Amino acid sequence: MKKNLIILFLFSLNILTNAQPPQIIKLTPPDTLRGIPVMQALAHRTSASSYDTSEMKIKDISDLLWAANGINRPESGKRTAASSYNSQDIDLYLFLKAGVYIYNPKDHQIELVVSGDHTDLIATTQEFVKGSRQIILLVSDISRFKKGEESEKLRWAAIDAGIVAQNIMIFCASEGFLARPRVYMENEQIRQLLKLNEDQHLILNIPVSYNK
Numbered sequence: 008m009k010k011n012l013i014i015l016f017l018f019s020l021n022i023l024t025n026a027q028p029p030q031i032i033k034l035t036p037p038d039t040l041r042g043i044p045v046m047q048a049l050a051h052r053t054s055a056s057s058y059d060t061s062e063m064k065i066k067d068i069s070d071l072l073w074a075a076n077g078i079n080r081p082e083s084g085k086r087t088a089a090s091s092y093n094s095q096d097i098d099l100y101l102f103l104k105a106g107v108y109i110y111n112p113k114d115h116q117i118e119l120v121v122s123g124d125h126t127d128l129i130a131t132t133q134e135f136v137k138g139s140r141q142i143i144l145l146v147s148d149i150s151r152f153k154k155g156e157e158s159e160k161l162r163w164a165a166i167d168a169g170i171v172a173q174n175i176m177i178f179c180a181s182e183g184f185l186a187r188p189r190v191y192m193e194n195e196q197i198r199q200l201l202k203l204n205e206d207q208h209l210i211l212n213i214p215v216s217y218n219k
């Protein structure tokens with residue numbers, strides 16, 4: 008009886024462990040040799056209107072996040088995307104089926120924010136978005152703008168997010184991946200889910216996938 012209980016306990020523990028997504032996922036170093044010439048990527052750039060439902064490999068997610076807003080000059084910590092006053096205000100949240108992660112560019116890893124599938128909050132009424140197994144949410148933390156007028160900061164946030172978004176679109180075009188920049192999402196519910204403060208603003212989301 009005692010032996011059975013121990014086995015049952017270990018079995019439950021195993022299920023719980025499996026149900027909980029990893030706290031940290033280490034990303035692979037950027038492959039700066041991949042892709043097609045930039046003019047060809049621009050020629051292919053388009054917004055997707057349907058998605059492939061397979062999960063992307065960690066190598067592709069790694070390069071996608073690095074291309075979006077990774078550190079390309081380790082000596083200064085500067086990024087692949089320009090930002091107003093080098094404020095680096097754009098954070099990338101990655102919505103996966105297992106949970107929502109935040110990209111940590113310094114350690115080139117993603118860190119769990121909340122477990123569970125919350126992609127419906129991004130898709131809203133646009134059904135085709137639900138096909139994507141990975142959605143990047145661009146959030147600006149305007150408290151990182153240490154200079155300038157308050158009234159200017161949301162404008163800078165939108166511009167900075169636009170630059171990150173175009174990095175994502177061009178990387179995807181270069182790889183033949185599907186992507187679409189979107190403003191529609193359940194703003195308030197996402198803010199609560201991610202426990203954002205008043206300086207953090209949801210700007211854009213980009214569902215991505217392999218080509219069908």
Ligand SMILES: Cc1cc2nc3c(=O)[nH]c(=O)nc-3n(C[C@H](O)[C@H](O)[C@H](O)COP(=O)(O)O)c2cc1C
Pocket residue numbers: 052053054055133187188189190191
């Ligand atoms: C700032 C911005 C917000 C957008 N928001 C949405 C959106 O919420 N939903 C959507 O389906 N498409 C959205 N789009 C995609 C545009 O509809 C798309 O870029 C436009 O139709 C042009 O198509 P193309 O990107 O293939 O050239 C958005 C694009 C931008 C630049």
